[in-house]
Amino acid sequence: MDDFHYRDGELWCEGVPLRRIAADVGTPVYVYSAAAFRRHAREFAAALKPAGAAGNGVHVAYAIKANPNLAVLKLLAAEGYGADVVSGGEMARALAAGIPADGIVFSGVGKTRAELVRGLEAGIGQFNLELEEEGVVLAALAKERGLTARAVLRVNPDVDAGTHAKISTGKSENKFGVPIDQAPAMYARLAALDGLDLRGVAIHIGSQLFDLAPLEAAYRRVKALVDQLRGVGHRVTHIDLGGGLGVRYKAGDVPTPPADYGAMVARVTAGWDATLMFEPGRVIAGNAGVLLTTVVWVKPGVTNPYVIVDAAMNDLARPALYDAWHDFDAVAPTGARMTANIAGPVCETGDTFAMGREVDLVRGGDLAVFRTAGAYGATMASTYNSRALVPEVLVDGDRFAVVAD
Ligand SMILES: *Cc1c(COP(=O)(O)O)cnc(C)c1O
Secondary structure (H helix, E strand, O other): OOOEEEEOOEEEEOOEEHHHHHHHHOOOEEEEEHHHHHHHHHHHHHHOHHHHHOOOEEEEEEEHHHOOOHHHHHHHHHOOOEEEEOOHHHHHHHHHOOOOHHHEEEOOOOOOHHHHHHHHHHOOOEEEEOOHHHHHHHHHHHHHOOOOEEEEEEEEOOOOOOOOHHHEOOOOOOOOOEEHHHHHHHHHHHHOOOOEEEEEEEOOOEOOEOOHHHHHHHHHHHHHHHHHHHHOOOOOOEEEOOOOEOOOOOOOOOOOOHHHHHHHHHHHHOOOOOEEEEOOOHHHHHHHEEEEEEEEEEEOOOOOOEEEEOOOOOOOOHHHHHOOOOOEEEOOOOOOEEEEEEEOOOOOOOOEEEEEEEEEOOOOOOEEEEOOOOOOOHHHOOOHHHOOOOOEEEEEOOEEEEOOO
């Protein structure tokens, strides 16, 4: 967070005043801090050192969907990160960014045959199977090409991750993974197929998780399954523990520090004798970006005034999608405060970022930011209302560049 800081009364990103970016590029614009991305990537990797020291292998695959900007991917590739991709488009980006094919994990509940073939031909590291039939199809496609697909079976551990319903993925009624009680029989059938190297299991129970307990419960269920599989002679060398760590969006949020997560992982996975795989997204990207916007005007309202900004739900969809909170701060705060509704110009009532919130006093023409917009921000942008796709800027030290692609 301190990569975005006030200096002489103005908000800067690293060594660049946001006002300069607004003047050069215009608003709305996403602004990312390269230093923040690097720090988060190093902090997460360091947190897993104890798990590695306890005898397991560790592979970290950044969940590209959180922020698939090529400049961001290149930066994470340089940190030694692999990638978790959920579409052929994301796979192409990961490869274009220089992430080695064998460091790529292909997740996703609806991979098409064309996507499976592209993954096979690119030689990607691992397919995370979401249903038995996908494994059967993948095995056949691989065999036809004289290839072997490395794969794990994603199981649904049926734990309540305690997060927003729309980002919970590990309950039995969610669409993801196979029921854990059916996994042993499926594993046996899939392991017997030519063309498939079934080497383990995967889970991912949800996103924006603050509590380690559901993660630990899910990991223990996975280990019970692994013991059962090994007990009947199956080889299990890779266990994918997913992503999901939360970040701070507002005062009072207390996310789990990656180091605490890493300590839990080390404790729970001691003796697993496998390569552990991780798919962090939000925890790497969330607090590495802001959405910089200009107040168009302050419109009188019945209860509170409406601060109408030039950013909208098509640029940052999370509030409309999940009722998500993003702090809203003036770039040059005066110290005065106001209670206001914050909304964009799109013709939808859902295009509202906040209602009745106390914020910095702003006037028409002022610059402001929505914080913690580096994950699930630009990547969800659309051109609804025929608005241009929002540009993205990467700051590195005292330099910055438009990096939208
Ligand atoms: C979205 C997703 C992730 C990343 O989740 P975060 O909460 O951003 O860490 C990891 N793995 C899978 C399979 C996903 O769908």
